[in-house]
Amino acid sequence: MRTVDIIQKKRDGKLLSTEEIEFLIEGYCSGEIPDYQMSAWAMAVYFNGMSAKETADLTMAMARSGDQADLTSIPGVKVDKHSTGGVGDTTTLILAPLAAAAGVPVAKMSGRGLGHTGGTVDKLEAIDGYRVELTKEQFLQQVRSIGVSVISQSGNITPADKMLYGLRDVTATVDSIPLIASSIMSKKIASGADAIVLDVKTGSGAFMKTLDDSIRLAQAMVEIGAQVGRATVAVITNMDEPLGFAIGNALEVREAVDTLQGAGPADLTELCLVLGAHMLQLGGKAASYDEARAAAGQLLASGAALGKLKELIAAQGGKPALADRPELLPAAEFQVPVPALEDGTVSHIDAEALGVTAMMLGAGRATKEDVIDLAVGIVLRKKVGDRVAAGEPIAELHMNRNEPMFTEDMTQRMRNAYTISQEAVEKAPLIYAVVTKDGVKLLQ
Structure with a gap:
């Protein structure tokens, strides 16, 4: 050959x-x-x-090019969840304990962030003492014991993908649906899951900017799952504005805790209930989506999912008390409000621009060698469709440096990311479609 x-x-x-x-x-x-x-x-x-x-x-x-996790010693249908990346996407910290509380084993290997998209492992490191690295046996035993573990991805998972992605990045071949789909799914399959729920982001803050491209990518990944015997469902979700209100590692952990306490943002809560329902259904804990959705809502309302988060944190060396007292998380020294310059309605938020601003504050990495400041980031005070008056804060910068020029630059970047209109604004849907092996179901 x-x-x-x-x-x-x-x-x-x-x-x-x-x-x-x-x-x-x-x-x-x-x-x-x-x-x-x-x-x-x-x-x-x-x-x-x-x-x-x-x-x-x-x-x-x-x-098969590197290590493959063998999860067969864990009873039950192991369900993994993957997001294609966005801004303020803290769903794993909610979904992993929620699914585990329903009896669906979650043995999850997550990555770090690079650029404007945050990484789950970075967020977990905002929890004092939490160990993101476990031995293979510790990882498996923990899932057998409490139903969930979230650790850092092995350095030898899919080395072929790392090599090929690096090559595609410098040869203008990144934007290929088959290559993107195989890149994502190879890591999920090597991680050993029996079933996979995909959150495919679409919009300005996502890798896939258009709904059509997002659906094509979702179809390709669901088809891969069908071809290799992994039940796979993809949900196409809006990333034209950040998910929730928090952007930044400790800030997002706090928002996840708020959500598990029943006081989270409406969009983050809704998305977690939708994705969680699909995880429960694929995990065999419900006969229908509606039954699974009701069960997911009950796990959130009863505090069972929050209790499972405490178990997860304690099992991996962290302080579970922060699930009751999120103020124990790292906090930035300065909180700087960003006031609007005019009255009106927020008509658009450039999610990618906010992600880049958070990275410049220190919440993300421009290169793999950069050190993250876990405390810094952005808290949104206004989202698309909200009314705002001149002088009213649209957002708040959480900073550990407050030099006047730097603060002014960050403030201006925030204002530039917001579009304020004098007209009525129709808010975009949170969820556009669900893709299964049976086809595409458009929800809007």
Whole structure:
């Protein structure tokens, strides 16, 4: 088998066999296939796409390129949840304990943030003492014992994906649905879950900016799940404005605790109930979505999900008291309000711009080497559809540096991210569609 023949075959729009795809991935990982040939193949895929079977074969080849978690010692249907990334997305900290409280095992490996999207592991490190690294046996035993563990992703999960993504990033081949779908799903499959719930973000703060592209990506990932025997559901959700009010690590943990206490933002609470219902249904704890939704609501209202969060924190070395007293979380030295300059209604919030501003405050990383300030970030005071008067705060900056020029720059960035209209504003829906193996169900 020759690499050049495989490149030519894909260049000409023909289907690759399972063996050809495995040859490519194994050869690239071993160093036998050079970057320039893999780049040519990626560009051929970019222009000609891949079939559902090819995409599934690529996904499994990448999943097998490194460590694979074996969760068979954990009884029950293990359900994982993945978000394609956004701003203020703290759903894992709510959904993992909620699903576990229903008896659905959650053995979750999460990543760190880079750029304007936050990472779950960074948020967990805002909890004093919480250990994001456990041995394999500690991880499995904890899930067997309390039903949930959330740890840092192994360094050797899907090395082929890391190599290929780095190559795509510098060869203008990132925006390929099959390559994006296989990248995401290879990590989920290597993590060992039996079923997967995907939160596919769409809008200005998301990787996929349009609803059509988001649906195409969701369909590709659900199809991969079907091809490789993992029940998969994707929910298309709005990221034209941040989810909830908090952006930043400790701030988002506090908001997650508020939500588990029944006092969280309406949009964050609603999304967690929707995603949680799908997790419960896939986990076999409900016969229908409506039954699962009711069960998820009861777990939130009764405090059972909050109790499970306390168990999770205690099991991994943290202080469970913060689930009752979130003021124990790290707090920034300065809270600087950002007043509106005019009366009106908030008609748009540039979620990506807010994510970048939070990163510049120190809440995220521009490079992998950057050190995060866990306390800093942004708390929104107004969201799309809200009325605001001149001088009234639209947001609040949580900062650990307060030099006048820096503060003014951050304040201006916040104002630039907000659009205030004199007209009535129709708020966009939170959830656009649900994608299953049976098709796309548009909700709006």
